[in-house]
Every structure is written in C-alpha cells, then in structure tokens.
Amino acid sequence: MTPRLRQLALTAHVTSSVGWLGAVASSLVLAVAGITSQDPQTVRAVYLTMELIGWYVLIPFSLASFLTGLVQSLGTTWGLFQHYWVLAKLLINLFAAVVLLLYMQTLGFLASVAAETTPSGDLRGLRDPSPVLHGGAALLLLLVATALAVYKPRGITRYGRRKQHERRTVLAP
Amino acid sequence: MTHETPKTDGTPRWVKVFVIAALVLVGLVVILLVTGTGNHGPGRHTSGGGGHPALLKYGLQ
Numbered sequence: 001m002t003p004r005l006r007q008l009a010l011t012a013h014v015t016s017s018v019g020w021l022g023a024v025a026s027s028l029v030l031a032v033a034g035i036t037s038q039d040p041q042t043v044r045a046v047y048l049t050m051e052l053i054g055w056y057v058l059i060p061f062s063l064a065s066f067l068t069g070l071v072q073s074l075g076t077t078w079g080l081f082q083h084y085w086v087l088a089k090l091l092i093n094l095f096a097a098v099v100l101l102l103y104m105q106t107l108g109f110l111a112s113v114a115a116e117t118t119p120s121g122d123l124r125g126l127r128d129p130s131p132v133l134h135g136g137a138a139l140l141l142l143l144v145a146t147a148l149a150v151y152k153p154r155g156i157t158r159y160g161r162r163k164q165h166e167r168r169t170v171l172a173p
Numbered sequence: 174m175t176h177e178t179p180k181t182d183g184t185p186r187w188v189k190v191f192v193i194a195a196l197v198l199v200g201l202v203v204i205l206l207v208t209g210t211g212n213h214g215p216g217r218h219t220s221g222g223g224g225h226p227a228l229l230k231y232g233l234q
Contacts, residue, residue, distance in 0.1 A: 084188045091195075155185035 001075040013072050016064035017149070021142045023057040028135035035127050043123050044114040050131060051111035054104050062097040069093055082160030085148045092145045096138055103134055 001009065027050055034046040069090065073080040081087055113125050156164065 084185065084191075088188070088191055153185065153187050155188055 006076065009068060009071050009075060013065065013068035016061050016068055020058065020061035020065050021146065023053060023061055024135060024138045024142060027053055028132065028139055031131035031135045035129055035132060040119055040121065040123055043126050044117055047110040047114035047126060051107045054107045058100055062100055066093050066097055079160065079163065082157055082163055084155035084157060085153050087157065089145050089148050092141050096141050106130060
C-alpha cells in the first residue's frame with residue numbers, strides 16, 4: 001500500500017473500531033436504564049432504541065472494524081498471523097461480531113415485547129439483565145482490543161518467525 | 174554493562190495469560206448455557222427449555 005492509502009485505511013480502522021466501542025458504551029447505559037428505570041415509557045424506549053442501534057450502528061461498525069482490520073494487517077508488514085497481538089485482536093473482533101449478530105435475535109425479541117407493552121403495562125418481561133451482561137462483556141473485550149492496538153505487545157508466532165527467516169534469506173542470500 | 178538482546182523465541186507471558194483468560198471465559202459461558210443460569214444466550218429462543226418470562230407471558234412457550 002502507498003503511504004497515503006495506508007493512512008486512509010488506518011483512519012477507517014480506528015474510526016470504525018472506536019465508533020463500535022462508543023456505541024457499545026451507549027448501549028450499556030441504555031441496558032442499565034432498562035432494568036433500573038421506574039418509568040414504563042423510558043423502559044420501552046430503551047429496548048426499541050437498542051434494537052435500532054444494534055442494526056444500524058453496532059453491526060455496521062463491527063463489520064467495518066473487522067474488514068478494515070483485515071486490510072490493515074494484510075496490506076502492511078504486520079501480517080494477519082505473524083504477531084500475537086494482531087491475532088488476538090482478530091479473534092476478539094470475530095468473537096464479538098459473531099456474538100453480536102446472534103444476540104440481535106434477543107434484542108429484536110425485547111424490542112417486539114416493548115412495542116406490544118402498553119405505556120402503563122407490566123414491565124416484568126422487559127426487566128432483562130442479559131443486555132447489561134452482553135454490553136459489559138463487549139465493552140471489556142473492545143477495551144482489551146484497543147489496548148493491544150496501542151501497546152502492540154511483543155511476540156511473534158511460529159508462522160511469523162518462519163516468514164521473518166524467509167525474508168532474511170531473500171535479502172541476504 | 175551488558176546489552177540484553179530481546180528474547181524472540183517462545184510464547185510471551187501475556188499471550189499465555191490471554192489464552193487462560195479466554196478459556197476461563199469460554200468455559201464460564203458454556204457452563205451458563207448448559208445450566209441455564211443467567212437466562213441469556215442465543216439458544217434461548219430456539220430451544221424449548223428457556224422459559225423466558227416474556228415468552229411465557231405471550232404464550233410462546
């Protein structure tokens with residue numbers, strides 16, 4: 001990649017990853033409000049909003065983060081499987097995105113219950129702690145991924161060592 | 174004064190900690206899913222044994 005293209009790819013990756021982190025933090029706040037608020041209107045609005053954020057912010061950002069991460073690693077000397085921190089970030093991103101996609105089923109269900117609950121109706125069906133649990137876990141995972149990206153801890157995989165050896169052999173035959 | 178060359182062979186300690194933490198996390202999730210504790214997870218709407226209060230309320234289970 002040319003330096004300009006590399007900067008563009010890095011900007012896209014940082015934007016999507018940090019955007020995902022921010023959206024998860026917002027969803028976590030909403031999820032906490034969903035189980036603590038005494039106002040039925042607020043509780044219903046929480047689950048309807050969380051589904052929208054899920055489909056239109058969390059999923060697009062998670063996929064963008066994954067794809068731009070692939071471009072970043074494969075388009076630079078870091079590689080995808082050569083450094084442990086890149087591999088760890090890839091696994092975190094993949095795991096979080098898959099769990100999010102599966103969890104949209106639950107968010108959709110909660111949103112449909114919220115839509116059918118009358119403003120003064122019974123909120124017991126909506127007092128679900130699982131969005132808080134999932135949001136908290138996702139936030140923790142994404143913070144770890146961000147820390148890995150910033151600190152880039154040392155450690156080369158066996159495959160990375162082999163590639164390094166091959167490069168050295170090519171440079172100094 | 175000796176100049177220490179960074180060790181490049183072997184698996185770094187942080188990777189071992191990361192793998193152990195990941196295994197603990199996955200084990201915890203599997204236990205929660207198997208025992209049904211916590212009443213969460215993607216399988217609760219597809220399996221018959223979830224018993225989610227909202228599903229019961231709407232007669233869906």
